Amino acid sequence: MTSRIGTSLPDQVARMEKADVARRSRYRMKDTHITLSHGSGGKASHHLIEGLLIPILANPVLDGLGDSAIISPNGNGSGRLAFTTDTYVVSPLFFPGGDIGCLAVHGTLNDLAMSGARPLCLSVGLILEEGLLVEVLERVTQSIADAARSAGVAIVTGDTKVVERGKADQLFVNTSGIGLVPDGADLLPERIQTGDRVLISGTVADHGMAVMLAREALDMEADISSDTAALHELVDTVLAAAPNTRMFRDPTRGGVATSLNEIAGRAACCIRVDEDAVPVKPAVRGACELLGIDPLHIANEGKLLAVIPAAEAHAALAAMHGHELGRDAAIIGEVVPEPVGMVVLNTGIGGSRVLDMLVGDPLPRIC
Amino acid sequence: MSMRYVDEYRDAASIRRLIDELQRMVGGRSYQFMEVCGGHTHAIYRHGLEQLLPAGIDLVHGPGCPVCVIPMGRIDDAISIARTPDVTFTTFGDMMRVPSSTGSLLDAKAQGADVRFVYSPLDALKLARDNPHRRIVFFAVGFETTAPSTAATLLRARAEGIENFSVFCNHVTIIPAIKAILDSPDMRLDGFIGPGHVSTIIGLHPFEFIPRSYGKPVVVAGFEPTDVMQSILMLVRQLTRGAAEVENQYARVVRAEGNTKALEILTTTMQLRPYFEWRGLGFISQSALSIREEFAAWDAERIFDVPGVRVTDPKACQCGEVLKGVIKPWQCKVFGTTCTPETPIGTCMVSPEGACAAYYNYGRHALMQGAAESAGAGTPK
Numbered sequence: 061m062t063s064r065i066g067t068s069l070p071d072q073v074a075r076m077e078k079a080d081v082a083r084r085s086r087y088r089m090k091d092t093h094i095t096l097s098h099g100s101g102g103k104a105s106h107h108l109i110e111g112l113l114i115p116i117l118a119n120p121v122l123d124g125l126g127d128s129a130i131i132s133p134n135g136n137g138s139g140r141l142a143f144t145t146d147t148y149v150v151s152p153l154f155f156p157g158g159d160i161g162c163l164a165v166h167g168t169l170n171d172l173a174m175s176g177a178r179p180l181c182l183s184v185g186l187i188l189e190e191g192l193l194v195e196v197l198e199r200v201t202q203s204i205a206d207a208a209r210s211a212g213v214a215i216v217t218g219d220t221k222v223v224e225r226g227k228a229d230q231l232f233v234n235t236s237g238i239g240l241v242p243d244g245a246d247l248l249p250e251r252i253q254t255g256d257r258v259l260i261s262g263t264v265a266d267h268g269m270a271v272m273l274a275r276e277a278l279d280m281e282a283d284i285s286s287d288t289a290a291l292h293e294l295v296d297t298v299l300a301a302a303p304n305t306r307m308f309r310d311p312t313r314g315g316v317a318t319s320l321n322e323i324a325g326r327a328a329c330c331i332r333v334d335e336d337a338v339p340v341k342p343a344v345r346g347a348c349e350l351l352g353i354d355p356l357h358i359a360n361e362g363k364l365l366a367v368i369p370a371a372e373a374h375a376a377l378a379a380m381h382g383h384e385l386g387r388d389a390a391i392i393g394e395v396v397p398e399p400v401g402m403v404v405l406n407t408g409i410g411g412s413r414v415l416d417m418l419v420g421d422p423l424p425r426i427c
Numbered sequence: 428m429s430m431r432y433v434d435e436y437r438d439a440a441s442i443r444r445l446i447d448e449l450q451r452m453v454g455g456r457s458y459q460f461m462e463v464c465g466g467h468t469h470a471i472y473r474h475g476l477e478q479l480l481p482a483g484i485d486l487v488h489g490p491g492c493p494v495c496v497i498p499m500g501r502i503d504d505a506i507s508i509a510r511t512p513d514v515t516f517t518t519f520g521d522m523m524r525v526p527s528s529t530g531s532l533l534d535a536k537a538q539g540a541d542v543r544f545v546y547s548p549l550d551a552l553k554l555a556r557d558n559p560h561r562r563i564v565f566f567a568v569g570f571e572t573t574a575p576s577t578a579a580t581l582l583r584a585r586a587e588g589i590e591n592f593s594v595f596c597n598h599v600t601i602i603p604a605i606k607a608i609l610d611s612p613d614m615r616l617d618g619f620i621g622p623g624h625v626s627t628i629i630g631l632h633p634f635e636f637i638p639r640s641y642g643k644p645v646v647v648a649g650f651e652p653t654d655v656m657q658s659i660l661m662l663v664r665q666l667t668r669g670a671a672e673v674e675n676q677y678a679r680v681v682r683a684e685g686n687t688k689a690l691e692i693l694t695t696t697m698q699l700r701p702y703f704e705w706r707g708l709g710f711i712s713q714s715a716l717s718i719r720e721e722f723a724a725w726d727a728e729r730i731f732d733v734p735g736v737r738v739t740d741p742k743a744c745q746c747g748e749v750l751k752g753v754i755k756p757w758q759c760k761v762f763g764t765t766c767t768p769e770t771p772i773g774t775c776m777v778s779p780e781g782a783c784a785a786y787y788n789y790g791r792h793a794l795m796q797g798a799a800e801s802a803g804a805g806t807p808k
Binding site for chain 2: 072075076078079080082090091093094095096097103104107351405407408409410411412413414416419
């Protein structure tokens with residue numbers, strides 16, 4: 061017989077602690093090829109970014125890993141700029157509730173907004189595949205223009221490249237944005253304290269499920285559309301009601317679960333989430349249930365997570381409810397000290413479990 | 428789509444009532460039950476059920492996770508087919524990350540193989556119809572639950588005369604695996620939570636040998652928290668009154684005779700293999716399905732020259748013992764350190780229904796909390 065670890069509780073706990081040390085160890089890029097998992101926004105993406113890109117490109121601003129880089133041209137903390145970039149490769153280009161154009165504008169505006177910045181201007185870079193219908197490009201460009209206009213931001217510079225057929229999938233869009241950070245605004249996970257509340261501005265998983273269902277392979281009829289929207293006004297509304305808001309995060313790829321894990325890791329705290337408190341549209345929940353996917357792992361494009369001191373949480377919630385994009389907002393969790401770096405979900409039936417980051421793509425179970 | 432149907436089975440108050448009754452029934456005794464199906468394992472962890480159970484109830488996670496029981500050599504074969512130049516290889520998402528001796532299908536895709544994930548074999552057949560110049564292969568895995576849809580797809584392919592479509596058949600049957608576990612010398616189980624989805628196809632009768640020949644009760648169960656709790660209660664009740672029979676907790680879906688239509692198309696298209704290798708359980712006779720001679724034109728195993736080599740599992744991997752319930756996931760030497768859901772060594776760590784992945788994702792916390800409480804440290808609620 062090979063030696064076997066004992067079955068006692070202390071043995072089991074020792075084993076788990078070992079697994080947790082391994083789990084919290086630095087991200088390392090061990091793969092030899094890029095796989096689709098590296099693009100999912102979950103753990104593999106972290107290995108790619110923190111295990112390969114950051115070490116090579118290292119500098120103090122980049123190492124902050126915020127949604128936007130905060131740069132201080134005056135060097136004195138006033139007139140700070142937020143700068144961010146994002147690339148969009150969504151398929152299909154058009155989906156219920158939006159398209160790649162407005163998505164590209166909203167996504168970058170939201171990255172700026174999460175640092176509390178007021179957006180100043182955007183750039184747009186287009187990679188076009190040979191054979192793309194001009195009509196499609198026109199529709200997407202119009203959508204970019206409409207989204208920027210309604211957010212009160214101009215597209216001030218751009219670039220286009222055309223690649224051979226098969227070297228891209230119709231149309232890829234990159235947008236970058238610059239915003240002005242109000243003096244005194246300092247939204248960082250490091251400011252989070254025990255007892256703070258976690259708020260979500262509305263129903264989760266709408267965007268990811270809308271796109272997933274719009275994909276060719278999935279013949280499922282459901283009334284689900286993307287939530288893509290620009291969040292900077294909602295951020296202003298919340299900050300006015302809750303000036304001590306610790307931080308915002310938009311839970312895009314990897315969903316609420318991945319964002320909360322990132323927050324818990326950076327803030328060195330534990331976040332407890334009540335499963336029943338998380339708003340999910342019935343149709344979205346039904347589709348997730350059918351596909352065996354957790355809505356907390358699905359992307360959102362018009363929702364924000366806010367961590368707010370308990371004393372201001374209800375004012376913030378009321379402010380969200382008063383805004384068009386925050387009608388379904390809810391307090392979903394609380395910051396507790398232990399176990400550090402983890403997100404724990406209180407399940408609807410009174411149990412609890414670890415809510416981990418997304419691993420791989422959110423693929424359906426098969427039986 | 429309405430969720431009211433499901434919410435009804437996730438009500439905290441009814442769960443509480445079931446637990447209280449279970450607690451009374453169990454008293455100071457202890458029982459070890461196996462939930463055969465991976466869907467149950469997933470439900471148990473996802474809802475945090477295990478920590479709500481009385482201390483005397485120990486759940487062992489069975490072999491009913493289709494991804495977990497596929498031996499490494501079959502993944503090697505799949506990758507070999509996928510690398511054939513004019514082939515588009517289609518698979519359920521879970522299988523993408525299962526390691527072979529030379530990486531996973533996801534790796535093969537990154538290196539140039541045309542691998543796509545589909546939600547059903549009919550999606551693969553559609554690909555074949557739309558891409559007449561590619562050879563579309565569907566990687567069929569799963570128990571009696573998924574086998575009928577593969578069978579229906581084969582029938583459709585033949586009816587429509589689609590020649591560029593084939594199936595790499597790895598369907599397995601649950602009964603021989605349960606029998607292998609019952610015959611294992613390590614067996615210490617007191618009863619089985621029967622697989623609800625499989626039973627909708629095969630019905631209740633195939634389980635009757637378990638009480639008859641082995642004297643163990645079986646309760647076929649649904650997948651919601653109240654279903655699982657109630658089925659455990661039904662098992663304990665049987666044992667308390669000294670009975671051993673097959674009971675149906677999932678009567679809202681499962682009929683005693685099963686789905687005769689599905690069984691009929693299975694018999695038309697597939698036949699039992701003399702034997703098949705199961706990950707960790709070894710070769711089990713008459714435990715898997717192959718495609719019948721009449722459908723040879725759609726049988727990837729006959730069309731493609733697969734290596735068909737038996738690959739031994741990595742030495743460190745103890746998936747076999749986990750699948751038999753001999754050890755708990757956390758007792759495996761590589762659990763959580765070198766074997767994690769991102770870089771799985773064994774199959775049990777790949778699928779969300781695998782015992783190790785379920786335990787890694789959901790179970791650990793409950794344990795830590797239990798340990799903290801028993802040490803008097805307490806955890807914030």
